[in-house]
Amino acid sequence: MTEPKPKSIRNLEPLGLDKVPVLDVSGFRRTIVDAVRNGARVSSFFGVPASALAEGNAATPAPDGAASPVRLFAVLASVETGTLSVLSALVQGEYPSLTPECPQVHWFEREIWEQWSVKPAGHPWLKPIRFHAPYAPTGSGAAAGAEIGVAEFFRIEGAEVHEVAVGPVHAGVIEPGHFRFQCHGENVYHLEISLGYQHRGVEPALVGGPNRRTLHYLETLAGDTSVGHATAYARLVEALAGAAAPPRAMSLRGIALELERLANHTGDLGALAGDVAYLPTASYCGRLRGDFLNLSALLCGNRFGRGLIVPGGVNFDADRELIAELQARLAAAAADVQGAVELLWQTPSVMARFENTGALSLELATELGLVGPVARACGARMDVRHDFPAGIYQFVQVPMSTWNTGDVFARAYVRWLEIQKSIAFIQERAEALPDGACRQDLPVAPDRRQFAVSLVEGWRGEICHVAITNSAGRFIRYKIVDPSFHNWIGLAMALRGQPISDFPLCNKSFNLSYCGHDL
């Protein structure tokens, strides 16, 4: 008997759950390690209790002491072929950790351990990432009900080494996260980031969906990525039903997604300027971010684009006058944003702060599996819109923007390049908006158990949603990977050897989501 091979699918191509290959643990490990060595990236890696998969309902607690079997699923993205490899393995209680050979799964393995009490034996730094009680209360898992944030932190001992702890309550009105710096004078040897303060239990709440609440959970997953996550969800539901949104809806969704990118990238550039106390760009970008948000409000009445995207299309059509107004206001904002942002590159004192600050190498970014503008700033050529196109991006290419220095400047400059591309994209799509309906009813999903993956390039990077449905079309598991999940470790690594006073600047150049990570 030959060993099963991982199954290759495309973005949004539904697969019968029985077609997802089950490998033995050693084959599963070898396949992932080899694939990653050959250029693939782990997009998603998660566990589902075997009992839930068998019966198609929520997990039933196993008898005390006995570890219930858990099936691990991995989704590997291969940029070269534009395909996703899907594979799974059944484990019980413990399995040899992949992290030593494939560092980019380290966070996923900690998550699996915390959620399902499956221990990755040999994981170099096994501790909870969100500090919640395990979803399946058995086995050698994370301490149930552990107090949030209370754990061993990496420490450096020595007479001249000191530790600086920041957060979870910060001086500004920002999300909570705890940062531990091991410093020598002003220099940072190591930074450990402890999150989980925003954990709401979104993934368990989505089991049994889709229902009337599902869309709202996804729109509020990470408030600044409402359109990104809603798009991923809507496309996934459409794919499971074997349908697609009408062309007009595809265009409008693309416009909304790019508007979200514009607003956030502009806000980030302003915040970066603010962090180095460069006033003009900070002030103007703050206002311009609002202008872009108001364009989203023009489309649907909400500045974050909530309520716009629904499975089957979009909720609000745009008539001719509205599109004309959108184009006019976008053109005005585009001119202003050019003036405000180009000041940054022309001001030596700003460039002195941005260049060579928090640099990451391409090798490190690839090994850690970083995504989005952060990875592209290191020179990684990856963009879901280009590599795994769906919706409008199947028909229209958005040129990929990369830089090669991997420092704060590169992360800022890639954002500026993307701002320009997004503005051009929206203007073109608004000009050539297809006629027809903007919403259609979805057919009933086929009565078989399915597995599907939806990838979207949100403004922070790759958003990965995976749905596993039962024969009634209900979610047995809805796994969400926000780009922040991949990138937090990148921030920690970027700070090594940097002065601690540059942390806020580095942090702003990543601008990761706490609630998108904590779910």
Add this chain to the structure above:
Amino acid sequence: MTSAPLVHLFLGLLLAPLLLGVINRTKAFFAGRRGPPVLQLYWDLAKLLRKGAVYSQTTTWVFQAGPVVGLAAVLAALALIPFGGAAAPLHFNGDLLLLAYVLGLMRFFTVVAALDTGSSFEGMGASREVQFAALAEPALLLALAAAARKAGSLSLSGILPAAVPLSPELALAAGALVIVFLCENSRVPFDDPNTHLELTMIHEVMVLDHSGPDLALILYSAALKLWVLGALIVGMLVPTVAGVPWVANTVIGLAGMLLLAVVVGVVESVTARVRLVRVPHLLAAAGALAALAFVLVLR
């Protein structure tokens, strides 16, 4: 003996917070905003004085002494500063050294009060403050020494009525003083008074634990320090007019102070803050300017 010195002392006490209002309005203008009212700091002080103070249980009397000693020290410095061509209320040979040391005393108590809290942020801020002060103080003293030699007087009141025309040596010394002025008052490009990021602060982070009237004393002391060092620069650069009532020279001096505040606002609007490791380079440049001025006057 006119009443000019006492009037100038009183003007300093009254108008020092106004300078910060002018700086902020200038910055707001460049940012395209309306900005806070010019008198905002006065309202803030009035508000803080009516509040209670919170003291951490780990702090001692040192923490509470910090703001009081700081204010006392800067008041002494104010009394040593001549304004508008008239002598200072307090002047004697060698008072320029006392000026440097009362400012040093103010810093010392701010730093020990910060260390008293045991907070890692305040420790970092204290370490930065002391590191930069070690470079700023020699620049200040050398610049003053150059001016003293030029004027042939060891008292600030004998030095400061500006020489007309301005000699190149004094211009260099004044340049050094401007750099020291920006650093000592934690302005951009050395520090960012508006930031909320504890890890990047220098001066602000040391006073994070002070509240209520203590914080009011600290804010007022900071405004007075801005006035004192500003008056030093204005006194050196703005000439006084002979043969007019002293009130006219006072008005010229005040106009110089307002102009200085506007210049600070403009500097803060068009430059970003330098990287912390580069701050010593800037201060070393100030030291070099002052040393050059001193060498030139010794010729």
